[in-house]
Amino acid sequence: MEAALVAEALRKSSNRAYKSVSVHKHVEPYVDIGTLLLADNDDLDIKQLQSQKEDYILNLTRDNTQYLFNKIWELPTERIDETVVVTLPEPKYILPRAQRVPKPKPLTKWQEFAKEKGITKKKKDKATWDDQLQKWVPLYGYKRAEAQRNKDWVVEVPSHVDPMTDMFAKKTDQKSEKVAKNDLQRMKNIARAQKVKIPRVGFPVTSDKATASQLAAAVTVARSSTASAGKFQPKLPKEKDAHGKEVSALVSGAGKKRKAHMPDMATERKSNLEIVNSLMRKQPKIDLKLAATKQMHQEQTERAEERKEKPAKGKAGKRSKVEKNKKGAKPSAGKGQRNPNKRNIGRKRR
Numbered sequence: 396m397e398a399a400l401v402a403e404a405l406r407k408s409s410n411r412a413y414k415s416v417s418v419h420k421h422v423e424p425y426v427d428i429g430t431l432l433l434a435d436n437d438d439l440d441i442k443q444l445q446s447q448k449e450d451y452i453l454n455l456t457r458d459n460t461q462y463l464f465n466k467i468w469e470l471p472t473e474r475i476d477e478t479v480v481v482t483l484p485e486p487k488y489i490l491p492r493a494q495r496v497p498k499p500k501p502l503t504k505w506q507e508f509a510k511e512k513g514i515t516k517k518k519k520d521k522a523t524w525d526d527q528l529q530k531w532v533p534l535y536g537y538k539r540a541e542a543q544r545n546k547d548w549v550v551e552v553p554s555h556v557d558p559m560t561d562m563f564a565k566k567t568d569q570k571s572e573k574v575a576k577n578d579l580q581r582m583k584n585i586a587r588a589q590k591v592k593i594p595r596v597g598f599p600v601t602s603d604k605a606t607a608s609q610l611a612a613a614v615t616v617a618r619s620s621t622a623s624a625g626k627f628q629p630k631l632p633k634e635k636d637a638h639g640k641e642v643s644a645l646v647s648g649a650g651k652k653r654k655a656h657m658p659d660m661a662t663e664r665k666s667n668l669e670i671v672n673s674l675m676r677k678q679p680k681i682d683l684k685l686a687a688t689k690q691m692h693q694e695q696t697e698r699a700e701e702r703k704e705k706p707a708k709g710k711a712g713k714r715s716k717v718e719k720n721k722k723g724a725k726p727s728a729g730k731g732q733r734n735p736n737k738r739n740i741g742r743k744r745r
Contacts, residue, residue, distance in 0.1 A: 414457070416465065418459075418465065420435075420437055421437055422437050424459070424462065427486060427488040428470070429483050429488075430486040430487075431483075501589065502588065503584045503588055521534060522534060525546070527546055528542060550562040550563060550566065608637065611637040612637040618630075
């Protein structure tokens with residue numbers, strides 16, 4: 396049965412008419428194999444294009460494609476993984492671009508290390524068989540985390556840990572810290588590849604390694620971070636406290652000089668007398684210009700108040716009427732004059 400099907404397929408394929416792979420062109424086309432570009436310089440047959448448009452364009456495209464493939468197979472070939480391949484030459488035709496050619500990305504720290512040691516990237520499996528779950532489990536991705544939760548449905552509490560500790564929450568926190576640490580290291584690698592100087596924690600540095608003064612400042616800050624501000628912290632042999640603007644900004648009281656303890660009463664009395672004498676010798680500084688300005692301002696204010704208190708001329712009668720009104724006397728009439736600004740409210744008409 397199978398032999399009959401194969402014979403029928405061969406018979407049908409032998410009856411099919413195939414075009415020749417050799418293509419003849421009146422004008423040699425421009426071919427750039429590096430970019431797989433072919434520009435046909437032959438004249439078009441206008442009559443055939445108008446009468447048989449679809450067939451003419453289809454045959455022309457087929458001939459040009461065959462011509463390009465013929466030029467490709469003229470190159471030296473080689474076999475890789477049971478596949479025949481050719482190496483394309485450098486392109487000659489400059490294709491226009493909308494944007495600039497992207498620059499190659501700098502290698503990360505791991506890529507540089509792998510290049511020096513000759514470490515190559517190997518293809519990894521995407522899934523593995525889990526005997527406990529009895530199914531194929533992916534090695535990465537969200538399904539991997541889901542399979543791990545199904546696998547670790549119970550977590551043992553160690554003997555040295557509080558039995559009321561939530562081990563699942565602790566495990567989640569440890570994973571979050573690990574992810575944050577890896578992300579920080581990745582950002583440092585990118586900054587190092589871009590040759591960007593990044594500061595260390597607390598003190599900026601100009602290189603990857605801290606200097607002796609920066610290390611001493613870091614030790615001083617770490618010792619003073621206790622509840623006693625480092626007063627009862629032991630020191631290493633030949634260790635000295637660091638001083639500077641960076642240390643004084645982070646350590647409280649680092650820039651202040653402590654006075655030595657008074658050995659006896661006479662020395663303390665002498666020190667106190669020197670303080671009193673220095674205070675007595677100090678005289679207040681008087682700004683004569685400022686004092687004169689204040690005096691002039693005060694005199695002008697007094698004159699203005701006196702002018703307000705004196706009554707104006709020609710208004711004695713009106714003042715007497717005001718005084719009578721204050722005593723309860725009946726005010727005088729308007730003498731037939733009507734105030735146009737005053738609105739009279741009369742009886743409401745219906």
